Amino acid sequence: MLELSILGFLAEGPLHGYELKERIKALTGHVRPVSDGALYPAISRLVAAGRLDQRTEEGTGAAPRRVLSLTDAGRADLLERLRAPRPVEISDQVRFNTVLAFLCHLPDPREQAAVLRRRLDFLRTPTSFFYDDGSPLRAEDTGDLFRQGMLRVARATTAAEVAWLTEAVAELER
Numbered sequence: 001m002l003e004l005s006i007l008g009f010l011a012e013g014p015l016h017g018y019e020l021k022e023r024i025k026a027l028t029g030h031v032r033p034v035s036d037g038a039l040y041p042a043i044s045r046l047v048a049a050g051r052l053d054q055r056t057e058e059g060t061g062a063a064p065r066r067v068l069s070l071t072d073a074g075r076a077d078l079l080e081r082l083r084a085p086r087p088v089e090i091s092d093q094v095r096f097n098t099v100l101a102f103l104c105h106l107p108d109p110r111e112q113a114a115v116l117r118r119r120l121d122f123l124r125t126p127t128s129f130f131y132d133d134g135s136p137l138r139a140e141d142t143g144d145l146f147r148q149g150m151l152r153v154a155r156a157t158t159a160a161e162v163a164w165l166t167e168a169v170a171e172l173e174r
Helices: 002-010 017-028 036-048 072-083 087-091 093-105 109-123 145-172
Strands: 052-057 065-070
Touching (some): 002 017, 002 065, 017 036, 017 065, 017 093, 036 052, 065 072, 072 109, 093 109, 109 145
Antiparallel strands (some): 052 065
């Protein structure tokens, strides 16, 4: 997801490494913080693979800074990652939000809708945090106040997301 975030933000324009880190941090927040030890090796891999260009720019009162920009190969990589997200990028909420944040870069509304339909299919599959003999438990099936709360909030969140996804797919398919 880190590489997708890097490619996605740089598709919007060149950035300094620190600016890129701040944007990624704002997107993932406290849920999945990005460290320099993860970010800069990922940038180096993308530069080595020809996905990013980097140039040095004079810093204002500081050391020179690296400015990163997306190459044509990087844009192609971004589009491919958006067209075909891995299953975990559909099932994991934070990872899916990262895909969603950059889906606007995919130019074909039909391809955008296909990604949203994959998320809809996932959300419509019965699941739970808790199971009884392999069957998912609903909030009404547990006597635990706190588990009921978790399950009710998850159900409401899922219902809201399904409603939005359904509307978005319909709009994209018009």
